[in-house]
Amino acid sequence: xxxxxxxxxxxxxxxxxxxxxxxxxxxxxxxxxxxxxxxxxxxxxxxxxxxxxxxxxxxxxxxxxxxxxxxxxxxxxxxxxxxxxxxxxxxxxxxxxxxxxxxxxxxxxxxxxxxxxxxxxxxxxxxxxxxxxxxxxxxxxxxxxxxxxxxxxxxxxxxxxxxxxxxxxxxxxxxxxxxxxxxxxxxxxxxxxxxxxxxxxxxxxxxxxxxxxxxxxxxxxxxxxxxxxxxxxxxxxxxxxxxxxxxxxxxxxxxxxxxxxxxxxxxxxxxxxxxxxxxxxxxxxxxxxxxxxxxxxxxxxxxxxxxxxxxxxxxxxxxxxxxxxxxxxxxxxxxxxxxxxxxxxxxxxxxxxxxxx
Amino acid sequence: xxxxxxxxxxxxxxxxxxxxxxxxxxxxxxxxxxxxxxxxxxxxxxxxxxx
Numbered sequence: 290x291x292x293x294x295x296x297x298x299x300x301x302x303x304x305x306x307x308x309x310x311x312x313x314x315x316x317x318x319x320x321x322x323x324x325x326x327x328x329x330x331x332x333x334x335x336x337x338x339x340x341x342x343x344x345x346x347x348x349x350x351x352x353x354x355x356x357x358x359x360x361x362x363x364x365x366x367x368x369x370x371x372x373x374x375x376x377x378x379x380x381x382x383x384x385x386x387x388x389x390x391x392x393x394x395x396x397x398x399x400x401x402x403x404x405x406x407x408x409x410x411x412x413x414x415x416x417x418x419x420x421x422x423x424x425x426x427x428x429x430x431x432x433x434x435x436x437x438x439x440x441x442x443x444x445x446x447x448x449x450x451x452x453x454x455x456x457x458x459x460x461x462x463x464x465x466x467x468x469x470x471x472x473x474x475x476x477x478x479x480x481x482x483x484x485x486x487x488x489x490x491x492x493x494x495x496x497x498x499x500x501x502x503x504x505x506x507x508x509x510x511x512x513x514x515x516x517x518x519x520x521x522x523x524x525x526x527x528x529x530x531x532x533x534x535x536x537x538x539x540x541x542x543x544x545x546x547x548x549x550x551x552x553x554x555x556x557x558x559x560x561x562x563x564x565x566x567x568x569x570x571x572x573x574x575x576x577x578x579x580x581x582x583x584x585x586x587x588x589x590x591x592x593x594x595x596x597x598x599x600x601x602x603x604x605x606x607x608x609x610x611x612x613x614x615x616x617x618x619x620x621x622x623x624x625x626x627x628x629x630x631x632x633x634x635x636x637x638x639x640x641x642x643x644x645x646x
Numbered sequence: 647x648x649x650x651x652x653x654x655x656x657x658x659x660x661x662x663x664x665x666x667x668x669x670x671x672x673x674x675x676x677x678x679x680x681x682x683x684x685x686x687x688x689x690x691x692x693x694x695x696x697x
Binding site for chain 2: 324327330339487585591601602605
């Protein structure tokens, strides 16, 4: 069966829209301010941390359209933020509303792309990758407050797109399309015990987040270089799933982790090496999600929540403790990447590619 | 990604942008969400084992 490009690309755009809105508010409204640290840290905690409980909620209430409602809630939160006029109560209130909307849309994207994937990883990978382009676009828009209206236009288009995708999926899979209890996900990447698989893949995500988010990049000094960095991250996430469907998830996951090591270690001042390292390291994103869905086929929302909880646990330390010196950082990259590769090697079945391969 | 680096470069929370109360509040929110998330994961994986 061919990949469902409409759902994958559609949710990549919706993910892009969400990040544009979030980061234009973060950079354009909250920064700089007295509570910038708290707002940025809480954004990270709530946006990532809410996804596991929301995953449970929308597995239960599976006709709730979290994508459409999430985008509407996100827009309301952003509007409050733009009108907050530096009022701290309104800023924190808007942050909570924005992160709730953000988490709802992420869960909707995960459920929709996993529903249509038929065992492939491409759809989820394309959806996840779209966010990186949104982060950089939101940062650029946020730098100029006169452009505040652009994220709202993009979000309006995303709402229409979410409605169309929802209708399309229900037309194809019936009224109970999102009742994963009745029709579980067909992902079968893992043949290992549930608990140990969840733990190992969770740690792999933690490692990727810690290194990916905290890695010092001395070469990154201009806007164009930052755009390139985020673009390569997005391309890496997208291509990881697509390559896994072609060559096998284990092969791509392990090789991408190991290939990234020398690129990241020797790349502090070499832009292209660093970009390739970041792209390679990001490739495991969809593979870890696919592995988790394999052991929790009736709970794709929770499986996605495990990955975001891993992202949270990998990034939160960076808000409190600076990344150590470059030499310590290099040692950490080597050790953590090798352990992540070993974890993927253990968990992911070598025979599995996409369902259609 | 670089949002975090920007925040860290700004030298917070040590330089006054986050008071002790705010840091404690942030840690409490983090602990609650991690606990709820872990509960959801354990419950889902137990259900799978029972099957």
